[in-house]
Amino acid sequence: MASVYIETFGCQMNEADSRYIAERASSAGYTIAGRPEEANVLVLNTCTVRDNAERRAYGRMNHFKALKDADPALKLVVMGCLAEQDRDRMRQAAPHVDAIFGTSELVRLGDTLREWSASFEHTELSEERALVFPLGGAADCVTDGFSHLRGYVTVQRGCSYYCTFCIVPHVRGRFDHRPMGDVLAEARERIAEGAREVTLVGQTVNAYEDPATGEDFGDLCKAVAALPGLERLTFISPHPKDFTEKIVRDLSGVPQLNPRMHLPLQSGSDRVLRRMNRKYTMEQFRERVAAIHRYLPQWAITTDIIVGFPGESDEDFERTLDYVKTGVFANAYMFVYSQRRGTPAASWELVAEAVASARFKRLAEAQNAASRAHHDRKIGTTVRCLVQGPSKKDRSKLAAKTLDNVTVIAPAPPEYLATREPWIDVEIDAAHVWGCSGTILRRCARYDS
Ligand code: SF4
Numbered sequence: 307m308a309s310v311y312i313e314t315f316g317c318q319m320n321e322a323d324s325r326y327i328a329e330r331a332s333s334a335g336y337t338i339a340g341r342p343e344e345a346n347v348l349v350l351n352t353c354t355v356r357d358n359a360e361r362r363a364y365g366r367m368n369h370f371k372a373l374k375d376a377d378p379a380l381k382l383v384v385m386g387c388l389a390e391q392d393r394d395r396m397r398q399a400a401p402h403v404d405a406i407f408g409t410s411e412l413v414r415l416g417d418t419l420r421e422w423s424a425s426f427e428h429t430e431l432s433e434e435r436a437l438v439f440p441l442g443g444a445a446d447c448v449t450d451g452f453s454h455l456r457g458y459v460t461v462q463r464g465c466s467y468y469c470t471f472c473i474v475p476h477v478r479g480r481f482d483h484r485p486m487g488d489v490l491a492e493a494r495e496r497i498a499e500g501a502r503e504v505t506l507v508g509q510t511v512n513a514y515e516d517p518a519t520g521e522d523f524g525d526l527c528k529a530v531a532a533l534p535g536l537e538r539l540t541f542i543s544p545h546p547k548d549f550t551e552k553i554v555r556d557l558s559g560v561p562q563l564n565p566r567m568h569l570p571l572q573s574g575s576d577r578v579l580r581r582m583n584r585k586y587t588m589e590q591f592r593e594r595v596a597a598i599h600r601y602l603p604q605w606a607i608t609t610d611i612i613v614g615f616p617g618e619s620d621e622d623f624e625r626t627l628d629y630v631k632t633g634v635f636a637n638a639y640m641f642v643y644s645q646r647r648g649t650p651a652a653s654w655e656l657v658a659e660a661v662a663s664a665r666f667k668r669l670a671e672a673q674n675a676a677s678r679a680h681h682d683r684k685i686g687t688t689v690r691c692l693v694q695g696p697s698k699k700d701r702s703k704l705a706a707k708t709l710d711n712v713t714v715i716a717p718a719p720p721e722y723l724a725t726r727e728p729w730i731d732v733e734i735d736a737a738h739v740w741g742c743s744g745t746i747l748r749r750c751a752r753y754d755s
Pocket residue numbers: 465466467468469472473474475509510545
């Protein structure tokens with residue numbers, strides 16, 4: 307039987323695309339391999355959002371070349387944003403890649419996998435592969451052990467906001483919202499396949515608008531929550547500008563929603579926000595946060611922040627730092643600005659590297675203290691978590707996520723079967739910057755059991 311290995315870089319949109327390809331591959335008769343050494347087809351789903359992601363993707367293509375050299379029957383496919391943006395350069399830099407599919411060519415990739423599947427029917431994996439060192443160093447890959455517990459459903463593609471640092475609108479195009487009926491049908495499928503948590507995915511998910519009826523993101527969440535069998539619902543990633551009071555109020559009436567909100571701030575300075583074309587001021591951001599606290603008081607707010615954006619002055623940075631020091635964010639993804647080819651900010655003068663790194667260090671210290679305080683508050687409590695899989699550092703332990711998205715590590719019970727009991731109640735006995743650790747008290751088949 308043919309097998310496919312899918313490795314994903316980047317955002318949840320890419321994860322959703324990888325899931326789609328995994329499903330198309332499964333229905334074409336492939337098994338999903340957990341390691342590249344075991345597959346007939348390798349699919350690399352790439353990201354361009356940061357220079358580092360781009361370099362890692364090219365590095366990974368080179369790793370895979372060793373496998374292709376050992377077994378020329380192996381097919382290597384590159385998909386995703388880098389494939390869209392860099393097609394020509396990629397053909398020259400990595401001529402061993404068999405096929406390249408951009409972000410709008412997922413269906414064609416699924417069709418191609420189906421066409422190829424017959425050719426692998428009688429193919430044994432070459433023994434020469436054994437001579438290749440295990441590749442390791444993998445990014446997130448789709449495996450079939452635990453990943454079905456979380457179902458990703460794309461509600462919209464592209465983005466029309468053109469933040470000056472972001473490549474997404476240039477490679478994925480403008481907003482293209484899916485009809486609500488299609489989103490509901492796909493969510494139903496994920497639930498039927500065993501998803502315990504459905505994540506609605508969009509680059510600017512709360513700008514969602516049904517193309518026919520104009521129903522908004524609040525309406526969509528209510529409709530998905532009404533699907534029989536849904537245990538938990540969450541979404542990624544909203545834009546502060548699009549949280550109308552009506553939407554926040556709607557969310558407060560959906561008990562299945564996980565109490566977490568990822569609200570990307572990017573900068574705490576109005577001047578920088580304007581240069582970023584973020585379409586909100588700090589005052590408006592604070593208003594959104596106040597509305598979340600008012601309607602969704604138990605929710606944890608997380609964020610993204612860019613440090614050293616071109617033109618960021620000491621004063622601009624201090625505003626970001628002051629806001630983070632208020633402890634408003636339970637967690638933050640923080641980055642030093644990195645230029646993206648093809649975006650307006652790429653031609654702007656950079657903040658000196660040493661200045662940006664020093665700022666980053668101060669910001670990380672402030673946020674780490676806030677994250678640690680958020681985790682400290684869980685000590686002594688028992689939290690219900692959805693299992694993710696074995697801990698990467700110690701496979702005798704399980705990694706899981708709380709409803710507010712905090713990582714929890716606990717020793718795995720003997721003969722644990724995630725498909726039967728994916729929910730675990732963990733008594734938290736220690737907190738760290740990265741999350742919490744504890745002891746499993748109970749295992750459950752359903753969230754509400
Ligand atoms: S809102 Fe801005 S950062 Fe987010 S995807 Fe759209 S352009 Fe990119």
